[in-house]
Amino acid sequence: MDKKLSFSSYLLVGSMLFGLFFGAGNLIFPVHMGQLAGASTPLATIGFLATAIGLPFLGVIAIGISGSSGLFDLAGRVHPVYGYVMTILLYLTIGPFFALPRTATVSYEIGVVPFLPKEMHQLGLAVFTLVFFAVALAFSMRPNKLLMWVGKVLNPLFLAVLAILIVLSVVSPMGSVSQIAVAEPYVASPFFKGFLEGYNTMDALASLAFGIIVVNSLKELGVKSPRGIALDTIRSGAVSVILMGLIYAFLAYMGATSAGKFAVSENGGIALAQIANYYLGTAGSVLLAIIVTVACLKTAIGLITACSQTFCELFPNRLSYRTYTILFTLVSLLIANIGLTQIISLSIPVLMFLYPLAISLILLGILSPLFHNRRCVYLIPTIFTLFAGVGDFLAALPKQLTEQPTVKAILGVYRESLPFFSLGMGWVIPLAVGLVVGFIVYFATKQKNMGQRA
Known part of the structure; x- marks a missing residue:
């Protein structure tokens, strides 16, 4: 029989779910979607929430109900070869090919680009990503408690600054959503376009890769049955789902209203930097830049570590953990230098292929x-x-x-x-x-x- 969890246990699992699925990089997609969707932002947001929040939570529940030990085990039930191929493709996508380079480029777009002249952007990106990934590699080689401390201090600060931005955008909006022009992709079917935009968060893929962490935590708390794991994931995640849903909805609203003041940006990182500067000035922009950079750095370290450990388990007699960390970091560094807009553009065909699977x-x-x-x-x-x-x-x-x-x-x-x-x-x-x-x-x-x- 499953143990009945206490409120503090639900809170623990809920915060884990929030930390697993909501990263600083996730800020940029609803903002950019709002700029493009304009008056159709409400419908587009509902579609976005389905893939950015709904699917990831279903992914964790799927790992629990199926009794699998993770992605490789679950995908291997289709066929052993499929298990390898799906696991490799998924980890490369949420790792060195797209999500890892994105952690650096999001930090750069929000934290550095507003303070650099345009002719310095490419050189600045090269220097910034070199430093960013050098630090990420150093921590990935020697994980320690500092990372945990940064997470505990950073998340509340991150949410506090975000809350200030959201309140200001509601109290003093830059424009009226209903008056903002709707870009062509959102005219005919804003819900479905928003649904596809949610793919960019890659959280449904992450749920298959990291959902076992949540499932194992529930098992350690005394919840053993698949049904109990599913129900307690829903119960503990309820607050996280509501919080994430509100954050995404307000970010989309913020993006839509910003189109009344700024031209539609190339990506959400540029838009968020412009919004932060408009409401908070230079000091606020610097604070947001520091928080987002450290948050993205923390995500990068986690992804390098997880990808390296997974490949060591898949191919135990090939490369060492240390070699994988260096390899994945170098690949991420190279890809990061093509820029955030290009990374997002290149990732879309891959996500369109992987998400249905x-x-x-x-x-x-x-x-x-x-x-x-x-x-x-x-x-x-x-x-x-x-x-x-x-x-x-x-x-x-x-x-x-x-x-x-x-x-x-x-x-x-x-x-x-x-x-x-x-x-x-x-x-x-x-x-x-x-x-x-x-x-x-x-x-x-x-x-x-x-x-x-x-």
Whole structure:
């Protein structure tokens, strides 16, 4: 029987969930979305919350209900090779290819760019990222309690400054949301565009990678059953969900109203720096810059450590932990120097491919008690979703690639055959059909096996 948790235990797990999913880098996406969505910001925000908050919490619940020991175990139920491929791709995405370089470039855009002349931006980025990743590498080599202390002091300070910005933007808005022009991508379907924008947080991917930390914490507190883990994740996460939802909603509102004062920025980092300077002046901008930089540094250290440990476990006889930390840090440093806007742009096709597969795994993990982890039910929806994910990946490539005759012809087939494909949601029907077919096969083979035993 599961132990009934105390209020302090729920608070502990809730704060862990908040820390796991809300980082300084997450600030920039709702702000930029608000600038583009304008009068359609409310609908776009609802879509954003579905993927930025809803999916990550479902991811943790999926790890708990499925009884898996983490991403590699859960993905390996589709096929052992798929387990390796999915784990490697996911960790490289939330690690050295995209999320890790982004920690440095977000810090740079918010903390340094406002104080540098334009001609110094590229050199400044090179110097800043070199120092940033040198510090991150040093801490990753020798993790110590200073990092824990920084987190405990930083989170309240970070939220306090953010709260001041939010209150000021509500009391003295820079414009009226209803009067702000709606950018073309948000005109036809703001909800679905917001849903896809939530992919950029990468939190659903992180939930599959790090959800086991929350699950193990609940087990240590005395909650053992899959049902108990799911319920206590929801209970302890309720406050975090509401808090994160409010923060994201107000950030989107802030971004939308800022379009009444500033031109739409290249990325949310630039927009947030402009907003901070408008409301708080130079002193406030410096304070925000320091907090965001230290918060991103803390995230970078955690990601370098987690990725290095994971690759050591996947390939125990290859490279050492120390070698992986150096390798991942160097790759992140190089990619960071292409700039935040380019990193976000390059990550979109990869996220369009990975997110449907992650959603499929999350749903399968949650439903796993119904089919007792039979491989056929894991495999069939994954194959169907993989087909759709390839199309979403191709559609999100730069225009010069999508205009190539072969790619154009392939995309034509997808547009004609898959409902919602033009919305970036082509995976919905294949995943649903795959689940139905998987369950039909499961029940058919179950009846056959029962008949043979009789």
